[in-house]
Amino acid sequence: MLNTDTEGVLQEAATGALPGWERVEELARAAHARYRAVDDGTVADYIPVLAEADPAWFGIAVAETGGALHEVGETGVAFSIQSISKAFVYALVCEEFGHERIGELVGVDNTGLPFNSVIALELNGGHPMNPMVNAGAIASTALVPGATAAEKWESIQAGLSRFAGRELEVDERVFVSESATNSRNQALARLLQSYGRLDADPGETVELYTRQCSLLVTASDIAVMGATLADGGVNPVTRERVVSADVARDTLAVLAANGLYERSGEWLFQIGLPAKSGVSGGIVAVAPGKGAIGTFSPRLDEAGNSVRGERATAYLSRTLGLNIFASIDARATEGKQR
Numbered sequence: 001m002l003n004t005d006t007e008g009v010l011q012e013a014a015t016g017a018l019p020g021w022e023r024v025e026e027l028a029r030a031a032h033a034r035y036r037a038v039d040d041g042t043v044a045d046y047i048p049v050l051a052e053a054d055p056a057w058f059g060i061a062v063a064e065t066g067g068a069l070h071e072v073g074e075t076g077v078a079f080s081i082q083s084i085s086k087a088f089v090y091a092l093v094c095e096e097f098g099h100e101r102i103g104e105l106v107g108v109d110n111t112g113l114p115f116n117s118v119i120a121l122e123l124n125g126g127h128p129m130n131p132m133v134n135a136g137a138i139a140s141t142a143l144v145p146g147a148t149a150a151e152k153w154e155s156i157q158a159g160l161s162r163f164a165g166r167e168l169e170v171d172e173r174v175f176v177s178e179s180a181t182n183s184r185n186q187a188l189a190r191l192l193q194s195y196g197r198l199d200a201d202p203g204e205t206v207e208l209y210t211r212q213c214s215l216l217v218t219a220s221d222i223a224v225m226g227a228t229l230a231d232g233g234v235n236p237v238t239r240e241r242v243v244s245a246d247v248a249r250d251t252l253a254v255l256a257a258n259g260l261y262e263r264s265g266e267w268l269f270q271i272g273l274p275a276k277s278g279v280s281g282g283i284v285a286v287a288p289g290k291g292a293i294g295t296f297s298p299r300l301d302e303a304g305n306s307v308r309g310e311r312a313t314a315y316l317s318r319t320l321g322l323n324i325f326a327s328i329d330a331r332a333t334e335g336k337q338r
């Protein structure tokens with residue numbers, strides 16, 4: 001079972017809003033202090049450059065839908081976005097293709113298997129099961145609008161930058177390192193093609209996918225990106241509409257079911273928020289209507305999720321009353337200012 005280490009931490013009920021600025025700030029600091037010294041987990045090294053990350057890095061950012069941003073620890077350290085990109089590329093292709101069509105094309109159900117599983121694809125007749133594992137993410141990247149690979153890249157980079165509210169750049173070293181070692185993703189793309197499930201060149205699509213995974217972000221960036229999904233598709237800092245409210249909703253539903261790979265059920269059980277993690281150590285968790293928590297710390301558990309990130313998010317979900325399943329008897333709060 002996922003160790004969230006929240007023994008004795010009071011579960012606040014989910015209400016319509018975050019507590020005031022001061023309280024959010026205080027709890028973000030408390031979460032950082034409480035889990036800073038945790039040294040369980042290991043830094044990913046299957047993409048060679050990722051092994052250079054400092055295991056001590058730990059940043060927590062909370063972006064509110066009202067536009068406020070709380071930052072504690074290493075929220076300015078840039079890391080490659082990796083799998084977190086899947087959530088936002090998915091939102092962009094949903095915007096293009098719509099609810100029904102995209103649901104058919106990439107699926108929404110959990111595979112119960114690791115993110116890079118080939119078997120998951122085989123067992124499902126070559127149909128990707130969801131866009132948050134590599135097969136479904138590669139299929140989603142292939143659907144990005146653009147007549148050429150360059151135009152598709154432009155759509156991805158510009159789209160993810162709109163979510164972040166600033167121009168995101170690629171870490172070329174990460175891109176080169178992953179490109180040299182991503183034969184498994186190339187195999188997944190070929191397999192999709194063999195089943196008639198990839199409407200683009202497999203090599204070109206994996207290159208685009210690898211480039212999207214190499215975009216550099218900070219904990220604060222992913223918090224703002226998540227808060228855009230929490231804010232009906234409008235970036236709470238720039239106030240630009242990035243996707244429709246329906247697309248934001250659909251993306252969060254897919255994140256709830258699949259964002260933490262085969263640990264998604266445990267995550268929902270313990271933390272109760274749609275979220276997405278990546279192997280470089282980022283996690284973004286979204287509280288619809290309220291905001292998002294972006295954490296960054298490179299030590300990962302066996303499923304590839306950041307250990308400190310999981311714990312800090314669990315702590316903040318409980319203390320800020322973010323768990324979407326946590327309610328209390330309505331009469332018990334009558335007349336109380338909450």
Ligand code: GLN
Pocket residue numbers: 082083084115116134178185210213277278279280304
């Ligand atoms: N680029 C990585 C891969 O495709 C992303 C995986 C992840 O963050 N879980 O293997």
